[in-house]
Amino acid sequence: MTAVGSLRSIVLECAEPAPLAEFWAAVLDRPVVQRDDDWWALERRPGEARMCFQVVDAFEPPAWPGEHGEQQAHLDVEVDDLDVAKTAVLGLGARRLGDVVEEPDDRPWQVFADPAGHPFCLVT
Incomplete structure (x- = not known):
């Protein structure tokens, strides 16, 4: 099949993109390359997806563990x-x-939560 x-x-949705972007920049050792009021982004490396942070009004972090799909997604590092x-x-x-x-x-x-409450796993 062709992609x-x-x-x-x-x-990742959040209430404040700056602290969340700085957290993930440190965890992944990637510089922040875009800083706007409602959108921040980390550097995209060849062959990898970039990571971005978008403001959402009335943001609520996902539940962990969720029984009804509240988590929706998480990252494995x-x-x-x-x-x-x-x-x-x-x-x-x-x-x-x-x-x-x-x-x-x-x-x-x-399993951990980032500063905005998004779950992620540290995996060896």
Whole structure:
């Protein structure tokens, strides 16, 4: 099958794009390349989607864990060392949503929320 297109952007809705963009810029080591009142974006690297942040009036963060699809989506961030990454994201303003989960293949992961409340996982 021929692709219809390629994934250009991942857009997170939020009340304030500046702190959210700065958080993800630090987590992913990507510079912020666009700063507007209601839209911020990180640098798009070759072969990867860019990450953007859009203001939504009356924004409410998704529930975790949600029973009725409230989460809708989350990001998985691959890391080499879960303890080092956990310390880093907590220092940047994330909050822990769950305990470390050990998979059968011994690849632990843990769920966090970014400063706006979007869930994401640190995955080894």
